[in-house]
Each structure stands twice: as C-alpha cells, then as structure tokens.
Amino acid sequence: MDPISPLHLDDDLASARQATSAMLAGRAQNLSLPQPFYNDARLFALDMQEIFGKEWLFAGMTCEIPAKGNYMTLEIGDNPVILVRGNDGAVHGFHNVCRHRGSRLCVSDKGKVAKLVCPYHQWTYELDGRLLFAGTDMGENFDLNAYGLKPVHVRTAGGFIFVSLAEQPPALDDFLETLEHYLEPYDMANVKVAVESSIVEQCNWKLVIENNRECYHCNGAHPELLNSLQEFDDTDDPRATPAYKALVAKKQSEWDEQRVPWQLKRFGKRNRLTRTPLLDGIVSMTMDGQPACNKLMGRLESPDMGSLRILHLPNSWNHFMGDHAIVFRVLPLGPQQTLVTTKWLVHKDAVEGVDYHTETMRRVWDATNDQDRRLAEENQRGINSKAYQPGPYSETYEFGVIDFINWYSERMQENLGNSVPSLQVVRS
The missing domain is CATH 3.90.380.10 (Naphthalene 1,2-dioxygenase Alpha Subunit; Chain A, domain 1)
Incomplete structure (x- = not known):
C-alpha cells in the first residue's frame, strides 16, 4: 500500500464537502448526527478545516506564561502552535513552524527562552516573530524581514487564551x-x-x-x-x-x-x-x-x-x-x-x-x-455498528446537546459555504 495516495473520486474533498452539506441540510432536528460525523476520516478532515481551523479555540491560561519568554505549545490537528509572552508583555501566537525548512521551533509543552531558536539550523526569531538571524550562508541579499513567523490570532480575557487559525475569525468581543x-x-x-x-x-x-x-x-x-x-x-x-x-x-x-x-x-x-x-x-x-x-x-x-x-x-x-x-x-x-x-x-x-x-x-x-x-x-x-441510526435527544434532559449539535451544524454549513476547497491527500 502506498504511504500517500491521492484522493480517489469518491474520496474527493469537493464531494465530501457536498455530501456533508447535504447531510446537515437534511438531518432531522433533535436527533443525533448521521454516522459519518462520528467516524469518517474525510468528515473529520472537514471538522479540522472548518471548525477547528476557523473558530476561536480555548488554548490555555495566561498564568501558564506569566513572564517575558515563557511559552506553551499545542497541536491543532496538523498545525503546531506556539504561544509566547513577548517583550511588550502581550501574548503572541505563531505557527510553530520555522520559515527555513519547516521544522518545529519549540518541541516542549512549556518553557522559557530569550529568543525563539530553531533546533535544526538555528534560525533565530524575536518573541514578536521577527527573524533576527539566518546565518551568513543565506547570502548578502537575503531579506530577513520576508521570513518572520506566521502569526495566529490570539485574544485574552479573564485569564483565558483563545486562538484562531482563520484569516478572519468570527466576532468574540461581547463574550470576552x-x-x-x-x-x-x-x-x-x-x-x-x-x-x-x-x-x-x-x-x-x-x-x-x-x-x-x-x-x-x-x-x-x-x-x-x-x-x-x-x-x-x-x-x-x-x-x-x-x-x-x-x-x-x-x-x-x-x-x-x-x-x-x-x-x-x-x-x-x-x-x-x-x-x-x-x-x-x-x-x-x-x-x-x-x-x-x-x-x-x-x-x-x-x-x-x-x-x-x-x-x-x-x-x-x-x-x-x-x-x-x-x-x-x-x-x-x-x-x-x-x-x-x-x-x-x-x-x-x-x-x-x-x-x-x-x-x-x-x-x-x-x-x-x-x-x-x-x-x-x-x-x-x-x-460504529451498522445498526446505528440517529436517535432522539430528550428536550428536557439533553437540550444542551441539542444546542451544541445545532451550533455545530450551523457553523459547519456556513464555513463550508465560505470555503474554497484545497488539494488534500490522505495517508493510508
């Protein structure tokens, strides 16, 4: 079996998006979701792209990175993220990916650094993401300013840190x-x-x-x-x-x-x-x-x-x-x-x-x-059984579940409608 295979026709992301949208549009209210929403790899990929890749996510607490240079890391699907307390006292968020050859910069869950240094080739970044050093071998015309870390959106309130990988995250101000x-x-x-x-x-x-x-x-x-x-x-x-x-x-x-x-x-x-x-x-x-x-x-x-x-x-x-x-x-x-x-x-x-x-x-x-x-x-x-079919929620005891499923369905539908499909591969 090939380690990486292109998506086949019925694995095509565009087809999966259309099928997901159709299932959500046709689902019976107050019933659990159809089986693929809980176990299908293609639908999971859409969850990561359209929900965890676009919504505001709770990442951690500001008390975990209390001083300049304190950092913490997390993995959002295939996207490693670093949160670091900057020289300005603010919490900065970046993709935990070196702009040289893509290695992870910080490999520990938490730590403290003076600068962010890639362990692979020692490219060095300021705590605000600016590239400071790439070595003399990059040539005299190499533009450090063109290779700063890629930022992720960060908001803090009440000691909580929220991040979003979206280009334009949804509004959050009233809640914060x-x-x-x-x-x-x-x-x-x-x-x-x-x-x-x-x-x-x-x-x-x-x-x-x-x-x-x-x-x-x-x-x-x-x-x-x-x-x-x-x-x-x-x-x-x-x-x-x-x-x-x-x-x-x-x-x-x-x-x-x-x-x-x-x-x-x-x-x-x-x-x-x-x-x-x-x-x-x-x-x-x-x-x-x-x-x-x-x-x-x-x-x-x-x-x-x-x-x-x-x-x-x-x-x-x-x-x-x-x-x-x-x-x-x-x-x-x-x-x-x-x-x-x-x-x-x-x-x-x-x-x-x-x-x-x-x-x-x-x-x-x-x-x-x-x-x-x-x-x-x-x-x-x-x-996972072939006997499963969506079952009824209790409106008295499970109204919170109904709210969650409705929120998920609404956000997935909206995000699917606003997305441009990208080339994907699956590992097998």
Whole structure:
C-alpha cells in the first residue's frame, strides 16, 4: 500500500464537502448526527478545516506564561502552535513552524527562552516573530524581514487564551468583555496551575462535548461528582425543584452583597456563563464538599460561591469556585481519538502541602473524567455498528446537546459555504 495516495473520486474533498452539506441540510432536528460525523476520516478532515481551523479555540491560561519568554505549545490537528509572552508583555501566537525548512521551533509543552531558536539550523526569531538571524550562508541579499513567523490570532480575557487559525475569525468581543467581568473577582493575574492531567479518549471529539452537555447520565455514572454538583444550573430548567429555586435566590442575594456576577449570559449557542449553587451546604467539588484550598481566589471572602460555569464551543467547559477552579480543553487527534486536558487553578500564593493537596483537589474530576471516557468510548463503539441510526435527544434532559449539535451544524454549513476547497491527500 502506498504511504500517500491521492484522493480517489469518491474520496474527493469537493464531494465530501457536498455530501456533508447535504447531510446537515437534511438531518432531522433533535436527533443525533448521521454516522459519518462520528467516524469518517474525510468528515473529520472537514471538522479540522472548518471548525477547528476557523473558530476561536480555548488554548490555555495566561498564568501558564506569566513572564517575558515563557511559552506553551499545542497541536491543532496538523498545525503546531506556539504561544509566547513577548517583550511588550502581550501574548503572541505563531505557527510553530520555522520559515527555513519547516521544522518545529519549540518541541516542549512549556518553557522559557530569550529568543525563539530553531533546533535544526538555528534560525533565530524575536518573541514578536521577527527573524533576527539566518546565518551568513543565506547570502548578502537575503531579506530577513520576508521570513518572520506566521502569526495566529490570539485574544485574552479573564485569564483565558483563545486562538484562531482563520484569516478572519468570527466576532468574540461581547463574550470576552463579559468573561473579563465575571472573572474580575478571581484576580486571574494572580493564579497558577496547581496540577493538570491529560487523557486520550478513543472517540470522536463531538461525543466528548455531547457527553458534557447533559447530566442525563449523571445519576448512573458519577457518584463522586454528585456529592457536590446540581444536575441543572438554571431555574428555568423544567426539572428545577422549589428547593433549588429557593437556594438560588438565597445565594444570589449573598453574591450581590459581595459584588460577584451570577446572571446567566448567553452568546448564541457558542458561549454560556452562569453562577449556580452547589448542593446546599457544599462549597467545593471535593469528596466531602469542603474547600480543596485554604487560600481563596482573588478578592473572594467566602468559599461558598457555587460554581461559575463557563462554556466555550467547540472545545471547553469550566468550573470556578471560591477556593479553586477547573478548566477543560478538548483537542481532536483523529476521527475516533480525542485529547482531554484538565487543569486545576489556585491562588498563586497557595502552598502545596500546606494550603492544598493535589490528590484531594483532583479526586472528584479524575474519577469523573475516567467515567466520562468510558461512556464516550462505548458510545463510539455502538455508533460504529451498522445498526446505528440517529436517535432522539430528550428536550428536557439533553437540550444542551441539542444546542451544541445545532451550533455545530450551523457553523459547519456556513464555513463550508465560505470555503474554497484545497488539494488534500490522505495517508493510508
């Protein structure tokens, strides 16, 4: 078998684009997607091109690159990206590709450098991407200015870093302004990552997000999580009980007194923020419901802040409590393989072993992530069967999944309509 083969007629990208558009246009509302959306390599390539190649993606936290020269890297499909704190204090984003012969510049997940130096031939770049040195062998007429690093769009707000590989990314200003406002009490310039984990789930990335967007499965799957988490976060939820509504009213009054935002904010189906109580008497997502960190975040005066839930499609959900926060990032690796990274944040002055213990802090979500991994992988195995056909979502329990699938379908259709097909090859 040839290592690289041209696409055959029925593998042609233009045909795949047309078929994808037709499936989305003809899909039944409130049903799961047709099988190819979860396991087809050509459709996965379109996901990477039209969703992960064009939308704003959660990349990491500004606290991970706090000083000049600190950098972090990530892989968005076949596109390695580097984020670096520049001499000006701003976060800069570049394709992690040397302009000489294309080698990756930075091969570690994180680090600190004075300049960006390619390990292959030592081409050297300033932290703002300008090429500074290419050696004398390039000739006296070589124009350094013509070979700076190729930038990627970067936006920061509330300690979050978002990137987009698109030439013209979609608007994000309203969400970023609100994110900054909601995270002001946390003083995100003064937090740190206490611990992080990454797991690879053998399933399509959309199944990871679908699983997150509903708690229909929680009673049967997440005993650790349900020690603290309410199954819903909106008093308009048809399942919301009178006791929950009374608890919400009480907590919202307390949060108002502390000048802490809590109102539900939506930005289309892409972004959602809301602060909602944990179970009555519970203040943190720990096994006993008590703080995982003795030093509270930012200017907060009470650990009893419920959970500020932040959704950013296509690849992040987050929980911010009084004592610590948990952020999640999803990056597709293949049609049936997805990387899920979880980071636990605390006040930067909190001391491990004194103010917090990482084992206590991460126990609930380590268990929950593994449970969700098993659920999503079994979901994938069933979808791969010839017996699979799109099934109905519950409008009561799975409205969040419906919103996600509708968002995905709308963005895919729009991006497909605005794209010019490019030559592609598949590896076999």
